[in-house]
Amino acid sequence: MKVIALIAVIMTGALLIYGVEDMPGWGDPNSPASSYVSPQYIQEATEKTATPNIVTAVLADYRSYDTMGETVVVFTAAIGCILMLRKKRNGEGG
Amino acid sequence: MADQFAALIIVVPLIASLFVPVFGWWKKKLCYPWVVAVLVIPLISSLSVLNTVMTTGKFSYRLGGWAPPWGIEYMLDHLSAFVLVIVSSISLIVAIYSKKSVEDNLPEKTVPFYTLFLLLVTGLMGIVITGDVFNLFVFLEISALSCYALIAIGEEGAPMATFNYIIIGTIGACFYLLGIGYLYIATGSLNMADLANILPDLYHSKVILVAFAFFTVGLAIKAGLFPLHTWLPDAYCTAPSAVSALIAPLMTKVAAYVMIRLMFTVFQPNFSVNMVPVMPILGWLSVMAIFWGGIKALAQTDLKRMLVYVVVAEVGYIVIGVSVANRMGLTGAILHIMNDAVMMACLFLVVGAILYKTGTREIHQLRHLNKKMPFTMAAFTITALSMCGIPPACGFFSKWYLILGTIEAGQWVWAAALLCSSLINAVLFFRVIECAYLKPMEPAYALNGGETKHEEIQRDEAPLTMLVPIVIMAAGVILLGIFSGKIISSVIQFAVPASF
């Protein structure tokens, strides 16, 4: 098992290192990630959502559907824990 | 109007799941009718969406009104509407079926069970409907988390199987998340339609290649493709009947849907087929999946465990259809997503009913089941014939297209594997049918006293809430087979990318 794990890890690492070559450098303001969608958030968010914190504006307005999913994930985990761990009232526990 | 139906598909089960604890706290008996009633709405909505897509073509729904690359949108085309109908109808059928199984196995846990049931359905439909790669990840996790919890309450050994599933499933989801990160760093966008426009200029980039590799591996884990299927048999086998009847048909199929979506919508078929060597690898892995699943299934004496290995083999079918990458093969794969979901649902429902009635899943103990449970066994037999690929049952048609696809691609070994698999399925299922219909009463058992023997042969059919879903699914197996030509000409041929 240890050998399989090592092989899998090294293969994954090699793949990732292979991909780094075409990555933009650290902190590059002209990388696609920083220049395609996000500038419009920075320019418009305060005006359109009246929120000075842009992360909040994107989280709770532009991508609020993701945030709803996020809260549902927490709800799922809570109900899941109740389902798994709640013991029977009388008699021996599960 | 159809726009609003698209929103209802997710919103209704989601809101309803919040109300299940409320009803459960008030009166536990209300959970079941509430869940069944609620799940009718997504079915109607997705049928209406499919109808809209068929008449007016694909459309999108902007959540919160934000324009696509900035906000999130639903993307509804032939493929997603088709899979939505499958998911919503199977989940409704399984919900109807779940009543006795839950009352019997989990009387204390009805309320959280039904809450998670709805959340699982929400997650699966959210995966199918969304047009945003990160949003897909969120719904992938909703469905995965509810699935973990539902499996963990199964029989002996379930927690351990669940933990393995959590570890491997999280690796799959994290690989998918890494793939999103790589796409984002290269393009700056998360919207599927937008990515499809940007990506062709970047196909030479190593970042995109790595992203594609991580997507493929992550989804292969989620779909349970051969060397990465190790979590699947234990997890599906130890889950409660109602749960395995829901996840066995749907979870792997939805992952296969995401695979098709990413390979042929987000990435162009030209890239996935010609620029990366992934298709032959997937094809050979699925050939191995078909044989491995078939052989392991032959070695089982437990009916449910046998079916679980059949699921592993069936994933191979769908992935073969994807990997031959021509019109026939992909038509077969999409058709098989539907057919396999219906057949697997029917088989797992039957196993659940047998377990409920006789308390056993061992194949050699199923003697005279044809007299005890005639309708259940008839449904089982119909589906078994379909699994072996006998027309007019639906299994024949998807296999026919898959084989035509492999021949068109010149992959004779894959075609041979598909044919062999039909033979393996025939052996598998006739072994069960022989036990149930033809084997004489065991002598030692008959000696136990005439009375018990006499009682044994009397009819003891599964309760109506179990029998009706089983019969509907068995009828579906036949009807979908008869109408498969119509389904292909009106839906699936538009779901296959036009360049094929």
Place this chain on the structure above:
Amino acid sequence: MLDYVISKYNFWIYIILMMIGLYAMIGKKNLVKKLIGMNVFQSAIILFYVSIGVKAGATVPILSGHGHGHEAIDVASYINPLPHVLMLTAIVVSIATTGIALATLILIYRKYNTLEEDEILKIRKETGA
């Protein structure tokens, strides 16, 4: 060469962390260690995403000075908010997964009284399950 390594040092760090996490998830025998590996793996991905959002010389994306958008906003002086938003969601997802996994571990411990994988397999073999 050295410049190349330094200019992309964020990626090297995340790759190393990810490999550690992945190894622990697959190779370790203790179930809690597997779970810790899972968390390391997820943290690595979170670091990766957050490092995408960085722009050299930029500050946090809070526009306290620009009350109502009357002045022009210089995009280069604020970091990219989107990866942060995505990671807030991913952090919550990873916590929820950890919670479910810990609940499963409690179930396992109640049943077998141990969290070592090989001991559990031995117990299961002995009881014939």
